[in-house]
Amino acid sequence: MIVTLQLIFGYLFWKKPAKNKMSNTERTFIAIKPDGVQRGLVGKIIQRFEEKGFKLVAMKMIQASQAHLEEHYADLSKKPFFPGLVKYMGSGPVVAMVWEGLGVVKTGRVMLGETDPAKSLPGTIRGDYCIHVGRNICHGSDAVDSANKEIKLWFKDAELSDYKSCESDWLYE
Numbered sequence: 001m002i003v004t005l006q007l008i009f010g011y012l013f014w015k016k017p018a019k020n021k022m023s024n025t026e027r028t029f030i031a032i033k034p035d036g037v038q039r040g041l042v043g044k045i046i047q048r049f050e051e052k053g054f055k056l057v058a059m060k061m062i063q064a065s066q067a068h069l070e071e072h073y074a075d076l077s078k079k080p081f082f083p084g085l086v087k088y089m090g091s092g093p094v095v096a097m098v099w100e101g102l103g104v105v106k107t108g109r110v111m112l113g114e115t116d117p118a119k120s121l122p123g124t125i126r127g128d129y130c131i132h133v134g135r136n137i138c139h140g141s142d143a144v145d146s147a148n149k150e151i152k153l154w155f156k157d158a159e160l161s162d163y164k165s166c167e168s169d170w171l172y173e
Contacts, residue, residue: 030098059096
């Protein structure tokens with residue numbers, strides 16, 4: 001009986017550990033590649049991220065230089081497809097964007113689908129709009145660290161908006 005009372009008393013006055021709240025200010029870099037721009041898919045891709053609840057904090061259309069693209073894809077520089085990738089990415093305008101939200105890096109990658117559209121599920125951007133891996137219409141950061149690096153490469157700090165969306169209270173506890 002004493003043990004039971006101790007357990008009950010202990011439970012009543014036990015402080016539950018604070019929830020480990022994940023930040024909803026994580027950011028990712030998403031780029032619509034030249035084929036996505038040429039095919040008129042910019043609005044549809046933006047719409048998917050907005051409907052999911054992510055917040056657009058920066059966007060610009062840019063014709064990236066070869067040097068800029070070589071820096072962006074430096075980790076792939078030893079791959080045999082690297083020269084073709086840089087040429088393709090420089091073949092037309094790119095829509096560069098920064099999106100913000102809880103788990104946006106991982107969720108953004110899921111929304112884009114597999115790099116190879118043939119392996120992408122219907123409902124993903126690549127699964128719905130792409131056929132060939134060499135024309136997969138979008139790029140998404142694969143980790144928070146790479147997202148931060150890519151954001152700094154494509155945007156100046158002054159180009160990033162910092163605001164609270166009116167939807168925020170309806171998306172996050």
